[in-house]
Amino acid sequence: MEALVVRLSQLDSEAEGAIRVVMFYDTLIRRRVDLAALARASAGLAECVAGIRLDGTGQTFRVAPDGPAPSAGRASTTVAITLDDEQIGAVWLERPSPLPLDRLLLDRLAIAAAAVVERYGPARTTMADPALVELAISPGTDDAARARALRLLGFATEAPVRVVAVRSPLPLDQLGALVCPARPVKAAPLGEVGVLLLTAVDASRFPPDVRAGIGSPGPLPRSWLSARTALRFTTSRQPVVDYRSLGALALLAHVPGDAARDNTDVAALAGLGADDHRVRAFFQRSRRDHPREGARSDRVGTVGWPCSPTPGRIP
Missing domain, CATH: 3.30.450 (Beta-Lactamase)
Structure with a gap:
């Protein structure tokens, strides 16, 4: 030189x-x-x-x-x-x-x-290597490899990391900074879904044009699965869904589409159409008499059950 x-x-x-x-x-x-x-x-x-x-x-x-x-x-x-x-x-x-x-x-x-x-320390960046994020949330990863992936991502071993699955017009790094401005957050795209890994999440901080499914606390593979399930239940009226709020409705996400369509009751309900006055009357009574269950019933159509007058299904 x-x-x-x-x-x-x-x-x-x-x-x-x-x-x-x-x-x-x-x-x-x-x-x-x-x-x-x-x-x-x-x-x-x-x-x-x-x-x-x-x-x-x-x-x-x-x-x-x-x-x-x-x-x-x-x-x-x-x-x-x-x-x-x-x-x-x-x-x-x-x-x-x-x-x-x-x-x-x-x-x-x-x-x-x-x-x-x-x-000299974990990089204070939001975007992460997608392969490293996938290693952290995959059910096929052993505990040692998962712990190492989390360390490389900048999370402490004992940190209660949760997964949020999103579809967002905003870049993921900007979304992560909005949702979790003061705590560690990592983001990466996996296929058509964005993944956020974070230790705390405030649902009210998501912008209105973002669909987000918040995974349950606990092991990361389970949190990832529940986050994807919650994302399927999001609608334009309720763009952010916490898996824990779904209750038994979460089970509907695991019903095969063919099995649902072949069910005679589901087929009969589908035949009525969303604009049928009987369907509207049912949902109006449901919201009036059982506000919590009425809110849940609005989400049924998002996983392929044609029960909502304003379905917001995400494929």
């Missing part, structure tokens, strides 16, 4: 400077420096104030070449820190006007900062 620098210096002084910047940060990464040391080294190299900020933890390092930076300052160039294709913070320089190599310096600083975050 040194020979390349010497050769480039004879051809292009800016190219030589670029190579030296790359070598500088490669050396820092090999030495496994922390974020504070990265900020100090960058300020010395750039000969101006340098800063590093992590969004997830709120950590900020802002350093001048000769020590702590003054309180006031404006970034002349800023670059995002990304990890697993998700922005987790930013790095910047503060000088009157940008210099030609500032962008390259910050690009390398952002890469080094991401490496530090990944090395």
Whole structure:
């Protein structure tokens, strides 16, 4: 590399400077420096104030070449820190006007900062490797492999992780941040369904255009199965369903469609049609006399039983 620098210096002084910047940060990464040391080294190299900020933890390092930076300052160039294709913070320089190599310096600083975050603890990102999430929730995974997958995802061994199955127009990382802003959450797409792994969930935080099935607490494979079941019961009127609220209705999700269609009572009810006055009268009485059961009966049509005047089935 040194020979390349010497050769480039004879051809292009800016190219030589670029190579030296790359070598500088490669050396820092090999030495496994922390974020504070990265900020100090960058300020010395750039000969101006340098800063590093992590969004997830709120950590900020802002350093001048000769020590702590003054309180006031404006970034002349800023670059995002990304990890697993998700922005987790930013790095910047503060000088009157940008210099030609500032962008390259910050690009390398952002890469080094991401490496530090990944090395010294679970990454504070939402998106996760789908294969790792699938390993954590699959019923075929043994306990040791599941525990290791959860550790790699950033969850403590004893953490009560739950699964939420979603269909969302929002990107999963944004949805995870909305639903669980202050606690660990991981998200990944599995087929046509999005998966959220989290330790606590507030159903009221889901946006209205998101369908979500909240799995039951307990072993992750069971939570994943119950989350998918709950997702099938969601409707436009009730886009978020907690599996525990379904009660015995959850059993309907396991009735084969052919068996339901072949049942004479179901066939007779289907023949009436959703607009039949007898069907409407039945549901009106059900809601009036048994509000809880009436609300549950509205969900029956979502799993293929044509019992609701406003079915919202999700295939």
